[in-house]
Amino acid sequence: xxxxxxxxxxxxxxxxxxxxxxxxxxxxxxxxxxxxxxxxxxxxxxxxxxxxxxxxxxxxxxxxxxxxxxxxxxxxxxxxxxxxxxxxxxxxxxxxxxxxxxxxxxxxxxxxxxxxxxxxxxxxxxxxxxxxxxxxxxxxxxxxxxxxxxxxxxxxxxxxxxxxxxxxxxxxxxxxxxxxxxxxxxxxxxxxxxxxxxxxxxxxxxxxxxxxxxxxxxxxxxxxxxxxxxxxxxxxxxxxxxxxxxxxxxxxxxxxxxxxxxxxxxxxxxxxxxxxxxxxxxxxxxxxxxxxxxxxxxxxxxxxxxxxxxxxxxxxxxxxxxxxxxxxxxxxxxxxxxxxxxxxxxxxxxxxxxxxxxxxxxxxxxxxxxxxxxxxxxxxxxxxxxxxxxxxxxxxxxxxxxxxxxxxxxxxxxxxxxx
Numbered sequence: 001x002x003x004x005x006x007x008x009x010x011x012x013x014x015x016x017x018x019x020x021x022x023x024x025x026x027x028x029x030x031x032x033x034x035x036x037x038x039x040x041x042x043x044x045x046x047x048x049x050x051x052x053x054x055x056x057x058x059x060x061x062x063x064x065x066x067x068x069x070x071x072x073x074x075x076x077x078x079x080x081x082x083x084x085x086x087x088x089x090x091x092x093x094x095x096x097x098x099x100x101x102x103x104x105x106x107x108x109x110x111x112x113x114x115x116x117x118x119x120x121x122x123x124x125x126x127x128x129x130x131x132x133x134x135x136x137x138x139x140x141x142x143x144x145x146x147x148x149x150x151x152x153x154x155x156x157x158x159x160x161x162x163x164x165x166x167x168x169x170x171x172x173x174x175x176x177x178x179x180x181x182x183x184x185x186x187x188x189x190x191x192x193x194x195x196x197x198x199x200x201x202x203x204x205x206x207x208x209x210x211x212x213x214x215x216x217x218x219x220x221x222x223x224x225x226x227x228x229x230x231x232x233x234x235x236x237x238x239x240x241x242x243x244x245x246x247x248x249x250x251x252x253x254x255x256x257x258x259x260x261x262x263x264x265x266x267x268x269x270x271x272x273x274x275x276x277x278x279x280x281x282x283x284x285x286x287x288x289x290x291x292x293x294x295x296x297x298x299x300x301x302x303x304x305x306x307x308x309x310x311x312x313x314x315x316x317x318x319x320x321x322x323x324x325x326x327x328x329x330x331x332x333x334x335x336x337x338x339x340x341x342x343x344x345x346x347x348x349x350x351x352x353x354x355x356x357x358x359x360x361x362x363x364x365x366x367x368x369x370x371x372x373x374x375x376x377x378x379x380x381x382x383x384x385x386x387x388x389x390x391x392x393x394x395x396x397x398x399x400x401x402x403x404x405x406x407x408x409x410x411x412x413x414x415x416x417x418x419x
Contacts (some may be wrong), residue, residue, distance in 0.1 A: 061102060061170050062195055064237055064389070065095040088252040092322075095238035096195050096389060102229055106136040106169035108161060108184055109144075110176035110201065117175050117201045120212045120221060122152075124173055127222045128155040136169050162190050171229050172196045175296065178207045178309075182366050185246070185266040185388050195241060197228045206407040207307065209393035228391045240392040241395060242321050242399075245303045245345065245386035248252050249365060254352070254376025263365035267306030268412050271351055271379060272298030272331065274372075276359035279334055285350040293354060296333040298361075301326060301349060301381050308408070310367075314341045318404070322396050326383065345383040352378045 069091050103379070105128045109121045122145045125135045129149075136159035137146065149156050160166045171194045181198055188194075199221075200208035210224055228239050249269045251260040259326045273280040280298055284291040302311040307319040307327050316329035317340060325346040328337045343349065353361050353373045361373040373379065392399050404410035 037291075038187050045209055059099075060124055060168075060194065061194065062096055062389075063101045064241065064243065065097050067095065068382055069095045072314075078225075093388075094241050094243055096230075096241045096391065097238045098217065098244075102133060102170035104134045104167055104169045106138075106187075107141070107173045108138060108172060108174045108176070108180060109141045110180050111140060113141065113144065113175070113201075116213065117242040120199070120201065121175055122148055123221055124175070124225060125149055125151055125156060127225060128173075129156075131226075133170075136166075161187060163373035168194070170194055173225065173346075174198045174208070175201045175212050176208070177201070177203055177205050181207050181388075181390070182266055182368070185264070186366065186368060188388075189262075189264050190412060192386040193388045195229070195391055197391045198227065204407055207305070207390070208400045208402040209371050210391075210401070223324050240395055241389045242392055242396050243387040243389055244321060245306045245324070245387050247301065247303055247326070248382050248384040249301075249363075250380045251363060251371050251373065253376045253382065254374070254378060259369045260377070261369070263369060264386070265366045266388055267309050267366050268300050269309060269366075269379070269381060270298055270300050270310065270331075270364045271361055271373070272364070273359060274362040278358035280359075280361050281354040281357035283352040284328075285352070285353055288348075288350070288359065292338070294330060294333065294338070295335070296330045296338065300329040300331060301327065301352065303327070308404075311340075317342065318398070321400055326381070349381040350378055351381075352376070 045233045062374060087414075107121055107125050107128075109117050113121070118141075121141060125145065126149065129135050135149070135154060135156040137156050138159055142156065144157050146156050146158075157166070160168070160399075168191060172184050172228070174184055174196060177200065181196065185193060185197055197210065198208035199210045199212035201212045205211075212221065214376050226376050230238060244266060245264040247269055249265055250261070250262045252258065252259055271280065271282060279295045282294045282299060284294055284299070300314055300316065302309070302316065302321040304323050304325065304327070305323045307316060310328050311329040312318060314329050314331050316327050319325060319327060319342070326343045326345060326349065328341040328343060328349070330340070357375055360375060362370055363373055363379055364370045394402070402409075405412075
């Protein structure tokens with residue numbers, strides 16, 4: 001039988017047997033994720049016992065409904081490829097469903113939110129509180145709208161994050177741009193991220209399909225929230241979600257083998273030469289097979305979501321968010337034949353700073369945290385078992401191409417005149 005999983009990515013924490021259309025894909029009730037294994041056995045890294053555990057202490061109220069349908073062109077949904085077929089071609093999609101009503105919602109806004117954004121955040125928070133949810137906020141939004149919410153009878157709480165000991169949110173609503181979605185992802189590094197409802201209120205909003213300012217006066221904002229998190233009863237059709245692949249990135253000390261840092265990246269991890277005037281010299285491996293020694297300004301390892309970010313600017317391909325792959329893009333390589341590569345999501349990529357390199361290297365995770373890699377240190381990148389679920393407005397393909405057209409002006413030019 002063919003195997004499917006929670007996320008369309010490799011090294012899944014949970015693998016499920018293929019099932020007919022409408023199969024619910026969920027998570028086990030109480031299991032701890034230690035390193036790379038669910039059963040608590042040693043992880044692959046030499047410092048597994050020192051790595052912080054990725055834990056699931058309680059079952060989240062959300063799960064995903066897997067839908068399978070025949071691909072265009074006459075192919076049929078199949079349990080296994082037939083004896084004469086090379087592969088089974090089908091289209092899969094996911095919808096978010098709830099085992100119970102959401103109890104806690106985290107509302108985020110961009111750091112420099114204007115009054116219009118703050119008003120939208122207040123409306124969303126007040127509406128959710130009216131539905132019986134506990135409202136969680138972070139600074140500086142907490143200081144901006146907490147008093148107004150309290151005057152309206154809404155008691156918002158300042159969330160302490162994963163390490164704060166408080167209950168985690170059941171879903172997240174963001175009011176900002178793509179950077180805010182990256183920030184939301186950074187909040188969930190040791191626990192599975194909940195579904196995210198992203199409203200565009202920033203300068204680009206490629207990853208935020210809902211517009212916070214369109215139709216806000218007639219209750220569209222509240223209706224969108226109700227529908228997205230199924231707050232109006234179980235008879236409502238579950239909304240589609242994109243299970244956005246994340247990268248699990250671990251940095252290891254070459255001298256001791258201990259883990260220095262670990263991050264779950266939504267867009268990309270970048271290895272570069274930093275302030276050094278010399279090229280980076282990095283030995284690249286895929287599944288322990290030597291690929292090349294990269295002599296360049298740096299390297300980008302991106303998800304399909306991140307393929308339209310830094311990787312695209314460096315000459316990498318644009319990848320559909322439903323694709324299961326890892327994009328490898330050099331930055332200003334010192335060789336014209338060093339071109340971008342696309343690996344399957346099951347690949348394990350390792351990058352060793354060459355012992356004879358002229359300088360150390362630096363690694364950056366989603367443009368935020370930055371770690372120095374000394375000669376001999378390693379960066380290991382795999383697909384994370386836990387994706388970031390983002391609520392879709394129309395569908396994976398429609399939202400993606402809509403963003404390419406409106407945000408990137410994809411292939412926009414005047415039409416050629418007829419002869």
